[in-house]
Amino acid sequence: MTIKIRALSLRAFRGYPGTKTFDFGKGSSLVLFGRNAHGKSSITDAFEFLLDEYGTLPRFGKKKGPTTSGPLPLRNIAATGPSSVAITYRSQTEDVPCVREVRESKSPMPEALIPLVRAAVVPFIVRGPELRAFVEQTPQRRYEEFARYLDASQLTVLQRDVRTVQMRLGQDENRDLDDRKKCEQQLKAATGGVITSWDEGKVAGWLSDLFKEADLPSLAHATESDPAIVELRLREANERSTTALQTLRDIVGEVSEATEDGPVAILAWRKGLANAKAAVAMAAASIAEAPIAEVLDAAHAYFADPAHSPDTCPVCESPFSASPHSSRAGVRQHIEDVRQRLQAYTNARARADEAAVALSDKVEGWRAKLVAAASACGIPLERFDMLVAAVVAVADFGETGALVDAAASLTNEIDEVMNTKTETSPGRYGTLLSRVSGVLTLGARIAEINSRICRRRRHLETIAKVRRHIDARVHEFFRSTVSAIAKRTIEFFASVQRYAPVIADIKVVMVDEDNENNRGIELLVDFDKEKDQKPNAYLSDSQQNTLALGLRLAIIRHFNVDLPFIVLDDVITSYDAEAKVATAQALVDQLRDIQLFVLTHDDTLWRQLRNYTRGDNWQYKRIVRFTLKDGPEYLDEIEDAAIIRAKIANGEDAAGLVRRYWDRWLRETGAQVGARPRMTRPEDPFNYNANDLFTNIVKILDSHGLAERKRNDARLIQAIRSIAPNELPNKAAHEAEPVDGAPSTGDLLALLDDYQKIVDLVKCHSCPKGPKFQLLNEHVVCAHCGNRLAIPTIPPSEGGSATV
């Protein structure tokens, strides 16, 4: 499905207050000349607006803000009606018309535009000022852009994911390496600096030295199953068992040691309880001795008699003043005394309870130690029931007889078992085993880490293999794209640079394919002996511009396969005449399958494109005037004479145009009729003797029919004689204002009239395509229609025959 642009219409849009329609027929290209600020780029803006998601220009922003204007400036300031852009494009066999209106807020994308938007994978508008940035862009950015245009996000995500897996596993390995390092540091510390990394042979040797000191056999292997280690464990168990029995014996002995008064420890535990109980008894006696009955009786009688004066003592019935209890304070003292005795009793009871609990705790604590020690020795707890009962009996009731016997019996049993054990230094093997176990544990941990690292490395190798495969395929995919784009870029650059004294080799290459962060598409130049240099280091401004233009065109052509349409908006700057000619020819020759919309303020480029494409499917337009009220005024006439007359009418200098107009006519007509100009400088094909060429053309035309007409046409002879191709000063072509010696406006118009007479003489009036003649049967005929040269009839005049 190839899309062609058939028409574009701007209404009240940007620089156009009215409606301006460009009709491209079946898809012709267009070159439009317009000076700066004459409404040329409004057309570029129209395309940009049509394809924008929000219906604005990106540089305007979505809405009005501190640094953005929103879409409002798209509307022409002099217009009053609605503003819109209409486009008609041909897709397959039908024309699709579509209109998009400018709105203050988001303008929805018309459905009819969507196929066009989809076909525009990359923006097809190339603006001159952007080109330098395009060359100077980073390779990484180019790569990202390419990936997006290729719809290759799946592939780049796949590349990123496999790298992430690889990186994370690498991080896991680093953690394992750190752990191993820590283990080795611990190993070094545990071996007193002898072993710094796990080496089973070395560790076995070091352990053998330790074992020798402990009268143990040497090790063959530093493993738990080594006979020396097994022996060490047996000895350590024996040592631990002896120690446990000794502990058990001590615990039994703790309660059974006795004097005449009984078991020392338990009696000591009981002492607190006994004292507490004595205190309770004393407090109880004190309460018994207290005058509680008297106090209660006196109080009862006193308060029972309603007539009793409160001034009389309730104890001795005398006035308070005479009573030994003489006051209320005395009664209160009695009562307080009783209360304190009661409190003392209560306190004594509480302390007695605490002492009982403390005694119980002591007994229970001892019992717990006994249980632990018995368990450590593997002796059933039932064997200690009698002893425990005896201890409780002593504790609770002070009955000591059973305890001594039970303890003695158990102690004897323990002693008998202990006598069967090998004598050893307490803790000797335990300490050694602890040290050995620490080293072997570290060894096992290091071995486990090493094994994991080894397995992970195998996985990492596999992942690297997968990654390389994915990268190779993705890079192949990208490289083929880059290759296609590079080919076209290089062709365009070489074509434009054919007049340059030194032509650099251009490369468009992928770089750092394996480095995700630096992967990119690089532009490089080989300049003389300097290879693979950045373009801005060795290329001139115009060369960089050409390179950027070539790359941009190549990318658009590559990606927008369904939309062979490109807008070029003032894409050449700082170009000399030869480079402009070469650019025009390169654009036409290499983009024959592309519908071009060339906007330029460069007259040479416009003329070169017009001359080079004349007769092809091209349109040529010029903006000759611009006013706010009416907008751009177009001149669709392609004849130079009309353009020159419009310029002269506009008050603009046109001397250069007149000279070039005549030069071009001479060259083209001379080429068509076989007249060859004499080159004044062979290396410069545009610098010729115009007078000689004109004379040659007239001579040749004379031999094919012109002379016959001249014989009867004095005005024709005058016109031919009046032409003096070299009279117009060349310098006027480049001067904005007339200079001394430059022709006046009147002179220019007169000169143009003279030229026009000759042009009209050899113009084919049967077809509109201008002079294109060939010699046929000794007559000059029009190459387009085959008609013989038709010199128009000029009214009889001052006449007379004449010759040139």
Added chain:
Amino acid sequence: MELFGSPEDARRPAAAVSAEIDTGSSTAGPVRAGEVFDSLRNEILGLSDDPVVAILAGTLFGEGAKRWQAALTSIGALLAEQ
């Protein structure tokens, strides 16, 4: 300034139909990114019998976000098993 236009340009719907390229071979024909992606899965499975290959092919070519995490989890389980 954007390389190929403005950020808004870049956000316009990408045309997958246009993302085909010439491989440079007259017989290979155009290749699309999706086709490369699809064929890569089978190519990777054919690289080796290593279970890690099967894990990568089974996770990284699937749906959803953070597919690498699923791959890492599976590889972690494989390491623990071994």
